[in-house]
Amino acid sequence: MTEIEQILANVESSAPDNVRLFPFGVGDDVNTTLLDTLAEQHRGGTSYVRPHERIDEEVSGFYAKIKTPVLADLELDFGDVLVEDTYPYPLPDLFAGTQLILTGRYRLPSSHSQGTRITLSGQVNGQRQEFVYEGAFRAAGGDANASTRFIPRLWATRKIGHLLTQIRLHGERREWVDAVVDLSVRYGIITPYTSFLIEEDDILTESGRDEAAEEYMAAPTEAPSGAPAAEKAEAEGGMRHAESVDGGATMPPEAAHVVRHVGAKTFVLQDGVWTDTAFDPSRMDAVQVGFGSGAYFDLLAAWPAWGAYLALGERVVFVADGTAYEVVEGEGESPEVVPIPTPEPGQPTVDPITPARPTPQPASNGDTPDTTDAGTDICIGAVVMVIIVLAASALWQRMLG
Secondary structure: OOOHHHHHHHHHHHOOOOOOOOOEEEOOOOOHHHHHHHHHHOOOOOEEEOOOOOHHHHHHHHHHHHOOEEEEEEEEEOOOOEEEEEEOOOOOOEEOOOOOOOEEEEEEEOOOOOOEEEEEEEEEOOEEEEEEEEEOOOOOOHHHOHHHOHHHHHHHHHHHHHHHHHHHHHOOOHHHHHHHHHHHHHHOOOOOOOOHHHHOOOOOOHHHHHHHHHHHHHOOOOOOOOHHHHHHHHHHHHHHOOOOOOOOOOOOHHHHOOEEEEOOEEEEEEOOEEEEOOOOOOOOOOEEEEOOOHHHHHHHHHOHHHHHHHOOOOOEEEEEOOEEEEEEOOOEOOOOOOOOOOOOOOOOOOOOOOOOOOEEEOOOOOOOOOOOOEEEEEEEEOOOHHHHHHHHHHHHHHHHO
C-alpha cells in the first residue's frame, strides 16, 4: 500500500490511544511525510538511519532510551500563571535516564505573588500521579538576566522547527510562514530553509518580511523522499528538540559574516552598518550618536551593558528601552542620558526562589485557575526544565526501591 492517507487512516483506526509509534526510516528512499505524521499522531518520534550510518547502532541506542518508561501522558499546570506557546508540543512521554526541557512564554497576573505552585501529572502503570513543585517566575523575561539570555533564542529555535514541520506535513498557512519569518529575523536563526535574513535587503521592515513570506510560499514543494527530504526532516527534528541555542540550527558559513548574536539581541550587517533586528526603519527614527563623541561615552558610562553593542564597530544601530540609537561619524546628537536605576535598600528583587524537590500528591480534579486578569507583558522562560527532571528522578528512585 502506497497511499499515505489510507495508511494513516488504517493506523488511526487500529491503534489504541495509548500506543506510541517510533518510525524508523532506513536509507534515503523513505517517505518522510508518512513517517513524521505517524510519529506526530501517536506521540512518538522518527529516527532516520542514513546510508552512511549503522542500523544496529541506531536501534540499540533507541531501545536503551525507551526501554523503561517512567511517566506517560504528561500534563503541566502552572497555577495562576498563564503559560503558552510551549515546546516540545505535545509533551512526550518521559523515560528513565532522560530529561525533558520545556520552553515557552508566560504572563504573570496582576495579583501574582512571588511563589508559584506547579503541578506535573502523568500515568504510571495505569495510575495517575501528581508531583507538586514550588518555584517562581521572574517578573522580567529570560532576556533580562545574563544567565538566562539564551532562553528566548532556544524557544524561538524550537518554535521554528515545529512550524517548519507543520508546514511540511500539513501544507503552508500564511500565519505559520509569517511566524517563521518574524522569529528568524528577530532571533537571527538561519537555516537552509530560513535564509531570507541574509538574502533580503529590506527584511527589517514589515513590507520586506511580507515579501520574504510570499517568496517562501511561492517556492515549489519539495519531494517527500530522497536525500534532501531526509536531511530536512532531520534538521527540523534537531530544531524541535534543541537543548542549546546552536542545537539543530547551526548557522551556514555565509551567514556567519553578516549575523551576530550579542546577548539576547541579533544584529545583521547591512550596507556596512550592524543593525539590531528589533529596529524597523519604516517606523522608527534613530537618535544619532557620534562615534567616540562625548555623548557616546556618556551612554557607555550610564549603561555599561550597551558596550557589547557598541563593540561591534563604528557604525551600529540598536534599540534599547524603546529608543533606537545610531552610531555615526562626527558628533551626532546629544541624547538625554538616564543612568541605571539603583535599587533602594529593602527593595524586592526578581530572582527566582531556590526550588525544592517535588512532592508526590494524589490525583485531583480541581478546577483550572482563572487567568482572565493576566497581565499583558509577555515574558519568556524555561523554569519547568528542572521540574520534569526532578520528577523523573524521584519517581525512578521509587520504582527501584
